[in-house]
Amino acid sequence: MPILTKDTLEFISRSPEQTCRLGARLGRYLNGSEVVAMEGGLGAGKTVFAQGVGMGWGATSRLVSPTYVLIRPHKRHQDALILYHIDLYRLNSFSEVDMLGLDEILGDPGAVCLVEWPDRHASLIPGEHLWVHLRVLDEYRRSLVFRARGGHHQAILEDFRQELLGN
Ligand SMILES: Nc1ncnc2c1ncn2[C@@H]1O[C@H](COP(=O)(O)OP(=O)(O)OP(=O)(O)O)[C@@H](O)[C@H]1O
Ligand SMILES: [Mg+2]
Structure with missing residues (x-):
């Protein structure tokens, strides 16, 4: 059941399959330059969601x-787009950031970036992004709160919201 405010959307998932399907719906809107930051503790469902995307x-x-x-x-x-699945959990130093070319990849028009543990290095996340905060409610239920920053990501969130509402 989506809850509505201007730039945020909350969704309660009741199974891993549902989280995966939700990711798959979002994935269809990603055509380059998007950064999807997935915050949430161990087992929150970041990877399940990313698999769907x-x-x-x-x-x-x-x-x-x-x-x-x-x-x-x-x-x-x-097309020639590349989807980068990034995990910042074990990123230790800014020399690693350079080595991996993260600054060039994040926000690149030819790249779609899915980032797990973005909160570990939030300064790396470009200003324009879609932040997904996943929380464990109980064994099978997860809350997913989507928050868009910047016109492009806001437009995607709006389309995604319309689709979820069935309009
Ligand atoms: N509604 C749900 N959505 C997603 N996962 C769920 C849900 N209910 C139960 N699960 C279970 O929770 C676990 C989520 O694992 P996942 O690897 O996606 O977490 P993660 O956030 O990536 O954790 P980590 O930080 O350890 O990588 C899976 O074992 C999955 O089966
Ligand atoms: Mg994971």
């Missing part, structure tokens, strides 16, 4: 937990 976007490879690999790139058939 990858499916909806059309990734040719399945998204897996990026643990130990800070960035995993994925392609799709229809």
Whole structure:
């Protein structure tokens, strides 16, 4: 049941499948330059959501937990865009940021970035983004709060909201 305010949307998911489907719906709107920051503790559902996004976007490879690999790139058939699945949990220093080229990737028109643990290095997240805050409510229920910053991401959130409302 979506709850509405201007730039935010809250959704309660009742299963991993539902979280995945929600991600898949969002994934269809990602056509370059988007940064989707997924905040939430262990087991909140960040990777489940990201897997759905990858499916909806059309990734040719399945998204897996990026643990130990800070960035995993994925392609799709229809264009040259790259979806980067990024995990900032174990990012330790700004030399790693340079090494990984994170500054160039985040917000790049040719890239879609899904970021787990964005709150660990929030200064890396560009001003224009879609922030998804996932919270565990109980064993199977998760709250997902979406907050958009910047016109492009706000427009995506608006389309996503309309779709969820069935308009
Ligand atoms: N409604 C739900 N949505 C998503 N996951 C759920 C839900 N209900 C139960 N789960 C379970 O919660 C776990 C979520 O795992 P996931 O790897 O997505 O978490 P994460 O936020 O990426 O954690 P980590 O920080 O450890 O990577 C899975 O085991 C999944 O089956
Ligand atoms: Mg994860």
